[in-house]
Amino acid sequence: MGKGFVTHATAVILQAVANGYLYGFDIIDITGLPGGTVYPALRRLEEAGHLTSQWEKPSIAQAAPRPPRKYYELTRSGREALSEAVKRYRLLEQTQASKKRTPKPSRA
């Protein structure tokens, strides 16, 4: 990706993460994009340094026995890329969440 422009789908996904939808399936739900688009985009964004990924705390996962999920967060370059993308795809502005609606990563 690098210096090139971000595609619309990727911008949407970036915006979703910025809005607090940090888990893969949540992004799929909120953006309406299929898993085959979202996951490769997440990996590309991670490779480009716009996102970082982490496993959620094991204690939370072990409570309801399931493996820990992976969540993604925006980095600084990610925020810059997002603001660039918003300038290009101006409809995205309207989807930006207000501060109080941002959920926390460790919600179960």
Add this chain to the structure above:
Amino acid sequence: MPLRSHSKQFFTRPHLRLIALIGVIVPRRLRADWRQEWEAELQYREALLADWDHLNGRTRFDLLRRSAGAFLDALWLQPQRLEDEMFQDLRYGIRMLLKQPGFTLIAVFTLALGIGASTAIFSAVNPILFESLPYPHAERIQMIWDFGSEGTRLHVTFGTYRELVERSHSFDALAVMRAWQPTITGTAEPERLEGQRVSASYFQAFGIQPALGRDFDSSDDQVNGPKVAIISDRLWRRRFGGDGAIIGQQLALDANLYTVIGVMPAAFENLLASSADIWSPLQYDVSLAPDSREWGHHLRMVGRLRPGVTTEQARQEIDMIAQAPVPEFARPPYAAMDNGLMVTSLQADVTSDIRPALLAVMGAVLLVLAIACVNVTNLLLARGAQRRGEFAIRTALGAARARLIRQLLIESLLLATLGGALGLILAQTGVQGLVALSPPGLPRAGAIRLDGAAFAFALAVTTFIGLAVGLIPALHVSRRDLHTEVKQNSRTSIGGHQWTRRTLVVAEVALALVLLVSAGLLLRSLQRLLAIDPGFDTSHLLTMQVQTSGHGFDDETTHRFFAEALEAVRRVPGVNAAAFTSQLPLSGDLDDGYGVHFESSPTGNPEADQGAFRYAVSPRYCEAMGIPLRRGRLLNEHDTADGLPAVLISESLAKSKFPDQDPIGQRLRIGPNDGPWQTIVGVVGNVKQTSLAVNQTDAVYILTTQWRMFVDRALWLTVRTQGDAASLAPAVRQALRSVDKDQPIVRLATMDERLALSTADRRFALLLFEAFGLVALMLAATGIYGVLSGSVTERTREIGVRLALGAQRRDVLALILRQGLKLALSGVVIGLVAAWTTTRLLVKLLYGVSATDPLTFAAIPLLLVTVALLACWLPARRATKIDPMIALRCE
């Protein structure tokens, strides 16, 4: 991470099964994390749905649909797999090669030698044997020849050509041609040009149009037609500076004015006369007067088949025409087409002479390539033995066998690529060398270069070699017993390893033997050929062709000019004798054959023609050439133009026609049917005419002044000199110019040079075989050295034990030498068997030597074994220097 805690329910949940299935294609090192990510999401969602009682068929299907999205994700990860591992292997391979620079250099150089040589030879052979000729639908272009006596090929007559043009329907275009060497005068230097006189449809037969101006048409090819010419691109640029206004310009050729009507394209290759720069219509008389030049066998015929007509069909049609003469085309008996006509494709015709030599050379270079491969395989095996420990540890740490094999193949491909790159550089030099050394008659010599096809060949060969050379060592490495390798570092489990190396060396020696035997046979052939007596004295003989051109020459003045020229040359100091002849033996273009009718034909049918070469000579020709007189007398000045026509015949002709009687006084007639009878006054020794190898020696000699049919306008001058022939050339030219300064003198060479030229293609093939044989010998020797050296290293302890137990140094030496000798002898025996079967492929190139010549088959093995013993010497000496104390101590 509790991944398996739900394994009981695992298989009832299809979405998780699907993830497991798709996970198979994810690169191994990413797989665990990837599966966890997907399974976590799916299980989380499933748990949520179960909590809300929403887990029904539809939602389960939704889960399955989501898990299907994992497939694209897995696909996206594929490039990571190959990239990382392959680059790792590549980097590792490069490091390994750099760590052992000696090995790498030797291997790369050996491969470069093999790849470079084979690419160079391929680029020489490709334009001639494989590529189609540079004309549209080149396979339709055919050459048509007449049949002489004994089935030899003969030039056609114009009469035959006219008949075919009118009666045959198989050809789109038919054309005849002959050589033409006009002298161009004008503003620049007078120059003798190489050219052709052709029919109007000549260029149509090739399918190439002039790039400028127009082609000939039928109105140009009439008896008193316009004097027009088409020139080549080469000539246009060289002499006329590529001036666009050349069309319509007039040239002074042989004191006539010709108008330039066209220029051929630069890419046009005139295969039938590659040095021809100018063409003009033949303008022969279609009324076909009997005994005119229209009935002389001196033309070559080329034709382009109609689409859909095959060569065979054309041949049959021509045979039918040949057997059914019609009154409009009355044929003299010597142009009666009794045996039909020969129709061959142009490509076959042009390449048939050189094909056996080229195929042989290709075979030789492939042998060299094979030997180089075997050598490098052995090197890799030796290296593999050294790296046993490394691979054992890697296997212990979990490397799959396939991975190790891939690693080694990448290394060998790397070696091959480096070898290929260096080889291309070598090939470039090789190609230049080939073009410089190539025999003059090599067709399409201008097309020999490193082009796309050669690169493709080099690439294919490099890839194939890279894989082939690496395969055996790779398989060997992965067959090791892991446990043993990690523990021990020497002796045991060498067995299989060494056996492979020894077998490969034996193969190497066998291949080298085949190559050397072939070279030996060619060498002996050449020696035999050069030992043949040509029938005349070839030393100190200067030869050149003198032509009378221009208006001022009729029959009378031509004779006078040559007579004066002869006188002038005889007066040059250092000249012992001089003479003129219409054809020069061993000059490469003897085509003046005639039917000879004998008045009394004691053998055979009076109508049957005996074909013989006609020599119109000056008096004392045989003395000047050193042709011995067998019976009767030689021609001399007393045989005047008005006197009794006297001829000499060759010994072979005398023997075949007059086996029991004296030919002197008998009469024959050479030439037209109603010409005068000529009396045989002498029999002279046989002279090799077309080449040393061909035994066609029938000849009739007659004085130029007594030959009535026409006057030879170009004659060969032969000068016997006291000292070095070449040094007298300027003086002889000066003498000729003093008689008439305008008459061109061409094709000057000494007879010895001509002899060398006539064996040029054999010597070319021999040179290549010798070079390859030398390379093969060196490679085989280094192969033996390598194997024995490795063997001595492996057996250090054993030798130490022997020495400690009382063996003499001498015995150790003998031990190693015996081992080497065994290898060499096995290789020699196998090689002899292989050579026995394959040298028969060389038969066409051999002369006077059988394909299983015992002398060669005995001498070459001796040579090989000697070289092998020399190669064994160093390792054997090293073995004797082993200190038992050190050897026993080192484990």
